[in-house]
Amino acid sequence: MSDNVYIPKLSKIFEIKEEVTGARAIKTFRTQFVENNGFSHKCGQCAMLSVFGKGESMISISSTPLVKDYLQFSILKTGRVTSALHEMQEGDVIGVRGPYGNNFPLEKWKGKNLIFIGGGIGLAPIWSVLQTALAKKADYGKLSLFYGSRTSQDIVYKEDLKELKNDITVHLSIDQKEKEWEEYVGFVPLNVLDKKPSPKNAVAITCGPPIMIKFVIQNLEALGFKDDQIYTTVENKMKCGIGKCGRCNIGMHYVCKDGPVYSWAELKKLPQEY
Amino acid sequence: MVNLDDLKKEALNLLKDEKVKYIIGYTEGSNGTSAAPAFIKNPEDTDKLVWNPGCFHNLTRFLRDEKKRKAREKHPDERPVGIVVKGCDSRAINVLLQEKYIKRDDVFILGVSCESTGVIDEKKVAKKLKGKKAQKIEWDTNRNLVVTTEDGTTKIPADEVLAERCVECPVHSPVVYDIFFGDKIKRTTDAQFKSVEKIENLSQKEKWDFWKKQFDKCIRCYACRSVCPMCYCDECVVDTISFAVTADTTAEEKAQRIKWIEKSPTPSETFIYHIIRAIHLAGRCIDCGECERVCPLDIPIRFLNKKLEKEAKSLFDYEVGFDPDQLSLVSSFKDEDPEDFIR
């Protein structure tokens, strides 16, 4: 059974954290495999989660590979499978198969300043690489994070972000003015432009809604970032996760297998099909 | 006789005078006997228009695409679309008008009479030609199909190659049009529901066996649905997702969308798909027969629609596509509607 790529491994949800409530609810799940298996992922990779009877959904793994005893997924409630996940309780069992896709080239970035730029649920894919870099802080230059959400209620990983501020520079932002909000007000791309991170010896990693990514990249370019200094992730509808079912491709790239991580230099060469 | 040159000339004038956005008509197909739909924007291309026994497509199906295209445009061109229609197709326009899916001003109708014939059934012709490829087909004045192949020409009586729907057709010429081509020939048919009666006369078990055998072939390509001018819903029970979803649709709405029919081509699911397709076309199907023609597995889907057409007529005295102002079959009733089956 183990060599069948389509068979998920049963995995127990042992911790659920409500990040955001309301219409765009986000929950963070931590899962442990029921039976030990060789699952080991790299930063930026995804896993296919199953809720039996509902289907499968491709979710990026937000825990760092350095943590071996669980996987973490932060999930925005958006459709059939994610809604079912949101109804699950601690102790419930789901299926997990993977890991799938390529990864952030962390090795290549050694010695560089890393600028993480996330919006909304887009912090999840970044979180894995951020945590990994943080754990090996000595290997990298300055780390910083830009993170924005619609309102202060929509911020994910609230406590972790507070802690993170002790270690690295964190620039938070929300879209519109709120009482008691002391940090930046406005869209993430504008926050980036406002703080003017230096492109010198730096890599920017951005993830979030497509429209945000588009303007973040524009603004980074304006600040002097080169195409190969910008990394982002792409998502498309997926079913198999292994480059066979034929729907997630952008040109000849299957996002599930050849993505989701692309440098802007690579992505620019691909057709606009995402 | 329909004079093709007249049709070309009118089309040319319409485009030259910029009265229409473009013209949906027929042109030569690459595939033997069949014509192909053509979308003509330039006046000089009107010469490509054809009218022949292979013009079976119901072009009103493309009004759906036009409507969607228009909805996407910020400053849409409000001129009508010119469209070539046969008798059956013109009734489709009436249904679309009745359902307020289109407005009369959206179309400029070039109605073409089928006169004493209609369109061919490609499969019947192919059988007659025994593997030879037709280069040209036309009707002569004596209801013969004149087929030109590399070996010369042969004549086949119309009744041997006419599509079944044309044999059972009660109209033959457009009922709504802006310009009419050809002769308005009165032709009656005593066999309007002959194909239905063939199946009605089977025993219950024979009926089931017949349809089981047919639907077992179905590969669920949905060509029957896609080709139908009435199947314009944004949300279809067989799709995995609703196309009416926007950024504002809540997760709950999406999650609670019922999966009525599975994608698997198993007998139960395929049967329900076809029954529902037929029911959704009750009182709307104008028997252009396109669903059956396009089926790659030759499932006689038309028999289902035809049955409901027959029942609508016999139970409720309802006929489709003649009056754009009548109430639709299932959103109207009469006090005397039959209810002997109700306890």
Added chain:
Amino acid sequence: MAEEFEPKIVAFLCKWCSSAGSDLAGVSRMQYPPNVVPITVMCSGSVSPLYILSAFNKGADGVLVSGCHPGDCHYIKGNYYARRRIALVKELMEYIGLEPDRFQMSWVSAAEGIKYTKIIKDFVNILKPLGPQTNLRRSQ
């Protein structure tokens, strides 16, 4: 000896009449077979043919649609629409070779508890000799 076949009936009952009629049968302690899965709908006119087929698909052996008597519809015309639509469904089902007896329609008012029990009793008796419905049932 094999157990006797007990048909499963899915009954779409309109809220205003038939559902109340079945309630009356219940509170009056009238005896009738327990084979029915009642589903209350707002009006018999709201029963889509898809509901009926879906019930068969999910394992029903018989389907009943029941509404108010003509003239009594809470929404004035709903049951007239239902009458038309269901006549067509019934014709089509027969045409396809499905047993037409598996699908019934009735008018049951809020006062007709007895009629409701009678309809169910008769329906069960009709369905028993037909055996399980497999034609439209989702395959295992």
Added chain:
Amino acid sequence: MEKILTKKSFPNWIAKLATVQIYAPVVKDDLWSYEVVDAAGITTEYTNAIQSPKKIIFPQRELFLEFSHNDNGSPEIRELLPEDKESIIFGIRPCDAKGVSHMDKVFGGDFEDSYYWKRRNQVTLVGVGCNTPPSPNCFCTSVDGSPFSHEGLDVLLTDMGDNYYVQTFTKKGDKLVNMSKGLFAAPKPKEKADLESLHKDAETKLPRHLKDTKKIPPKLKGLFDSEIWDDESMSCIRCGICTYLCPTCHCFDISDEITSHSPLEGKRVRTWDNCQFPDFTMHSSGHNPRPDKASRLRQRIMHKFQYFVEIYNNYQCVGCGRCISKCPVGIDIIQVLEKVRDHV
């Protein structure tokens, strides 16, 4: 190995083969279709089947796994692989066999597809070459194929009049011949020469041609945003005929089918899916990267003649002509490709 089998001995050979399940073309309501047959039902005189034998190796519905809730309400799953059953597909056309070899590429690679390979490894492909083109839209020679190509085949039969010229290309193929060694004779030099000229002759009989196919992949690279897709797709009705009938199209969907809600019981199944349906790529948010039929036609053409070429160095088209013959509105892939090739 190369052998001669007389037509008289042919039924005896088939009878021997019939110890395993044989799929062969049979005529059903005027359409040829690959079905399980008994030895007597086998013929080599048939035109193109409406569906290629893809449906046997990659069935439209494949059961993946079974799931249920145990007494504690926890899910349990059970893998459902295709059954152990050897079979022969008899009379597969060379183009369709080539389609199978293309599928092998897709379902192999880094992630082997257990379901596909379980079926694939249990099937032996016995081809019948095409002395005359089986469809009016055959164009295999334009896409690196030929009426007697043996790519993907275990055995190829050529009809030589009174005899069949039998060629085997794999151990599986050898096995079929060795089962009834006595029926086969070694070919004489004349027969070898006849075979060659017959094969050459067959190539000249092809009804359709696409010239300079090689120019198409590089040309497509620059045509992503071209208006050509709008023009060519105007008459498309977005049905799935072209892809479902294609011997190389392999796209699929995975979904959970529930047979009981409480307690939960059901199956995860793979079903064919296709790039011409709008829901194929539509995100849950409603965003669709391929929002119109132009982009979907582009995907079909580009996948077959650019992406596949770049990934596997092969056209993902074998020239069987099914999509042309069966397109309800006459979209002709040859004509579309010609327009692509000649685009300036």
